[in-house]
Amino acid sequence: xxxxxxxxxxxxxxxxxxxxxxxxxxxxxxxxxxxxxxxxxxxxxxxxxxxxxxxxxxxxxxxxxxxxxxxxxxxxxxxxxxxxxxxxxxxxxxxxxxxxxxxxxxxxxxxxxxxxxxxxxxxxxxxxxxxxxxxxxxxxxxxxxxxxxxxxxxxxxxxxxxxxxxxxxxxxxxxxxxxxxxxxxxxxxxxxxxxxxxxxxxxxxxxxxxxxxxxxxxxxxxxxxxxxxxxxxxxxxxxxxxxxxxxxxxxxxxxxxxxxxxxxxxxxxxxxxxxxxxxxxxxxxxxxxxxxxxxxxxxxxxxxxxxxxxxxxxxxxxxxx
Amino acid sequence: xxxxxxxxxxxxxxxxxxxxxxxxxxxxxxxxxxxxxxxxxxxxxxxxxxxxxxxxxxxxxxxxxxxxxxxxxxxxxxxxxxxxxxxxxxxxxxxx
Numbered sequence: 256x257x258x259x260x261x262x263x264x265x266x267x268x269x270x271x272x273x274x275x276x277x278x279x280x281x282x283x284x285x286x287x288x289x290x291x292x293x294x295x296x297x298x299x300x301x302x303x304x305x306x307x308x309x310x311x312x313x314x315x316x317x318x319x320x321x322x323x324x325x326x327x328x329x330x331x332x333x334x335x336x337x338x339x340x341x342x343x344x345x346x347x348x349x350x351x352x353x354x355x356x357x358x359x360x361x362x363x364x365x366x367x368x369x370x371x372x373x374x375x376x377x378x379x380x381x382x383x384x385x386x387x388x389x390x391x392x393x394x395x396x397x398x399x400x401x402x403x404x405x406x407x408x409x410x411x412x413x414x415x416x417x418x419x420x421x422x423x424x425x426x427x428x429x430x431x432x433x434x435x436x437x438x439x440x441x442x443x444x445x446x447x448x449x450x451x452x453x454x455x456x457x458x459x460x461x462x463x464x465x466x467x468x469x470x471x472x473x474x475x476x477x478x479x480x481x482x483x484x485x486x487x488x489x490x491x492x493x494x495x496x497x498x499x500x501x502x503x504x505x506x507x508x509x510x511x512x513x514x515x516x517x518x519x520x521x522x523x524x525x526x527x528x529x530x531x532x533x534x535x536x537x538x539x540x541x542x543x544x545x546x547x548x549x550x551x552x553x554x555x556x557x558x559x560x561x562x563x564x565x566x567x568x569x570x571x572x573x574x575x576x
Numbered sequence: 577x578x579x580x581x582x583x584x585x586x587x588x589x590x591x592x593x594x595x596x597x598x599x600x601x602x603x604x605x606x607x608x609x610x611x612x613x614x615x616x617x618x619x620x621x622x623x624x625x626x627x628x629x630x631x632x633x634x635x636x637x638x639x640x641x642x643x644x645x646x647x648x649x650x651x652x653x654x655x656x657x658x659x660x661x662x663x664x665x666x667x668x669x670x671x672x
Contacts, residue, residue, distance in 0.1 A: 367591050385588075385622040385655060392590030392624045456666070468634035469596060471666070473625050547622070548654040555662045559669045 256281060256310070258303050260288045260328075264295040266422075266488035266536050270497055272299055276528045284315040286337065293324045297357075297411035297424030298490065298536025300331050304357045305409045305426040305532065307336040314338070331411055332356035353377065354413040361407035366395045369410075377414055385547040386539050387412060387421050390481065393474035394425045394535055400470070402429025402533060420487070420540040428532040432493040445494030446525045453479055453491070453498065453516040455561045476561075478537055480512050480554050483519060485545075487538035497524040512554060514561035577606050578614040589623035589656075595630035603632065607639050607646050618651035628663045636667040 257277035264272040272295075284306050307315035315337040317328065328334065329343040331354060355373050360366050370388055379387065391410060398408035404427040412423045429435075433448035440457060442448035451457045458472030475491070482489035482500055489500040501520045503510045513519050541547070579602060584594050606613045615631075617623075635643045649660055 363591055363593050370588070370590070371586065381621070388588050388590065389622060389624055392588075393626055396590075396592060396624075396626060468599070468637070469592065469630050471625065471629040471633065471663070473629070473666070477625055546654075548658055551655060551658040551662070555658050555665070558662050559665045562666050562669045 256284045256306055258284070258286045258299075258306070260286070260293050260295045260299060262289040262292040262294055264293075264299045266296060266298065266490050266499070266538060269298065269488075269490050269492075269499060269536065270522070270524050270527075273492060273497060273524070273527050276530070278528050278530070282310060282314060284310045284337075286315070286317040286333075288318060288321055288325055288328075290320050290322055292322050293327060295327070296422050296536060297331070297355075297413055298422075298426070298534060299424070300328070300333055300357055301409040301411050301424040301426040302534050303333055304336045304359075304411075305406065305428050305534075308359070308406050308409070309428050312336060312338055330354065330356070331413075332358075353416060355411055357409055357411040359407055359409055360395055360399075363396065363399060365407075366392070366399070379414060382541055382545070382547045383414065383419070383421060386481065386541065386550075387414075387423070389547070390421075390423055390478050390537060390539065391425075393478055394423065394537075397474050398425065398427045398429070398533070401435045402427040403435075404429030404532065418540060419542070420538055422536070422538050424534070424536050426532065426534045431531060432491075432533055444525070445496035446498070446523060449491055449493060449496055449498040449523075450516055454514055455558060473558075475535075477554055478535075479516065481539050481550055482537050483512060484510055484550055484553050485538075485540045485542075486510075487540045488536070489538070490536045491533070492527070492530060492535075493533040495525060495527050495529045497527055499523065509553075512557040512561060514564040577602065577611060578616055579603075581615060581617045582619045585620060585623075585627075587619060587621045589617075589620055589627040589631075592626055592630040595627045599631055599634060603635055603647070604638070607635055607643060610642070610646065612646050612648065614648045614650055616650045617653070617656050620656060621653060622655045623659050625659050625662055628659050632660075633663060633667050636664065640668070 259275045317339045326343040329341045334341040410425045455476040458470045461467045479489045499522045
């Protein structure tokens with residue numbers, strides 16, 4: 256397998272990054288980078304770490320000729336998953352700071368400990384701390400419950416203070432979204448599966464719109480909605496398909512939250528290299544003075560409407576001749 | 577019965593296993609006997625929707641009338657209250 260970190264592998268250009276993936280040889284992983292400049296995000300890094308774990312550390316390498324900006328790969332802990340020694344060890348940063356290095360989480364107890372240990376190290380404000388904990392809890396739990404991956408979840412995050420932006424990546428090498436939804440929803444293909452997974456009230460554990468006693472099928476919808484109302488990107492990649500939520504028009508003050516992700520402003524690819532697992536990348540940018548509760552209020556106002564919309568789409572209709 | 581949520585979740589409720597434990601061992605047995613349950617969220621800053629769903633969704637489904645009389649929420653931050661309201665609304669919206 257091959258991964259190539261370009262000089263712009265941000266969520267905005269994520270389809271370009273994904274289209275360069277090569278899964279042809281599953282016995283090893285080679286990570287290449289742009290030799291002049293590396294600009295990636297946690298989503299790309301967790302994908303690399305998850306794939307490295309499938310081949311084993313001894314069979315994963317990073318091409319030696321790195322740009323100085325490659326120090327980011329070291330700071331985020333990618334070298335812990337490959338056999339290549341880091342050329343940046345002399346300038347190693349402290350683990351506390353504005354990022355959460357790539358971490359492998361296999362149980363809910365791991366997750367709780369990880370979040371209680373790591374989040375304080377980020378020195379975030381109350382609102383940012385709530386946002387990142389909310390998203391990480393929901394995304395990691397999704398992996399642990401639905402992916403059936405023996406390797407669990409690979410997560411990483413960073414905080415851009417200047418933009419007040421939280422970026423999160425989470426990846427697993429489990430059964431993928433389509434297989435996860437097959438039992439109750441039977442999606443036609445990977446892209447249909449992504450669409451369903453992002454709808455409120457769709458869970459792999461039931462066909463009921465209000466879920467089971469333990470699952471509501473709302474986690475991904477709410478995390479995507481947080482990205483939408485904070486004018487940020489959200490991507491989800493599984494199988495051969497990518498769904499990418501695009502930023503809404505700046506002139507729209509109160510963006511509508513839609514039940515159907517295809518009613519959002521989005522782009523997609525359904526011919527990418529086939530990935531056996533699921534990758535999610537999300538940015539959440541809080542405006543100055545904005546409370547996390549405000550974001551939740553916005554979602555609350557539209558959630559029930561979204562559920563009703565989804566139910567109405569399933570109603571049987573008479574023929575009027 | 578008063579359940580001090582901080583004792584179970586610290587300052588953030590996200591662990592669904594903990595929610596399930598509270599639901600199965602305390603909340604559902606109490607409601608099924610018609611007893612009042614107070615969920616006290618003092619010092620809890622936030623919760624996820626999944627956590628609250630695992631905590632109370634079954635009670636809303638099984639006891640759609642009684643649950644709103646028998647379960648009380650105390651000392652909720654706005655963040656916690658909004659999430660509880662989201663779950664309460666969609667459970668009633670989704671019910672047949």
